[in-house]
Amino acid sequence: MSHRLAHIALVVRDYDEAIRFYVDVLGFRLLEDIHQPEQDKRWVLVQPSGGGASILLARAANDIQRAAIGAQSGGRVFLFLDTDDLSADLDRLRENGVRIVREPKTADYGTVAVFEDLYGNLWDLIERPGAG
Numbered sequence: 001m002s003h004r005l006a007h008i009a010l011v012v013r014d015y016d017e018a019i020r021f022y023v024d025v026l027g028f029r030l031l032e033d034i035h036q037p038e039q040d041k042r043w044v045l046v047q048p049s050g051g052g053a054s055i056l057l058a059r060a061a062n063d064i065q066r067a068a069i070g071a072q073s074g075g076r077v078f079l080f081l082d083t084d085d086l087s088a089d090l091d092r093l094r095e096n097g098v099r100i101v102r103e104p105k106t107a108d109y110g111t112v113a114v115f116e117d118l119y120g121n122l123w124d125l126i127e128r129p130g131a132g
Helices: 015-025 063-068 086-095
Strands: 007-012 029-036 041-047 054-059 077-083 100-107 110-116 122-127
Touching (some): 015 054, 086 100, 086 122
Parallel strands (some): 007 054, 077 122
Antiparallel strands (some): 041 054
16 A cells, blocks of 8 residues: 655745745746536645646635644644755845744754745755755
């Protein structure tokens, strides 16, 4: 039996603002944007340029879901994004007004910085040894 992680659902306020952030700012690819009129929602998948699991941008549909926007992990780093050029990525994030929560530091697994997405979710941006 073989398994792989296909998608991670991320609760968002608005589909289009989330697409703009993940595609235009983070450089993800928009894989699918399918309107589902019977449910008044869209199936929106974005994926990092290097592949891997995709993120389902799931618009909050009620008060409980709206309360989870930006807080799905209770304030801990929620998602981990590998890069082959941490410095260039940080420059691009800063140019786009993204808040860098923690400047780069070296760890056993590579150099890591923490940034906040448009909803307040925390991300590790990691350049692994030999990746740059």
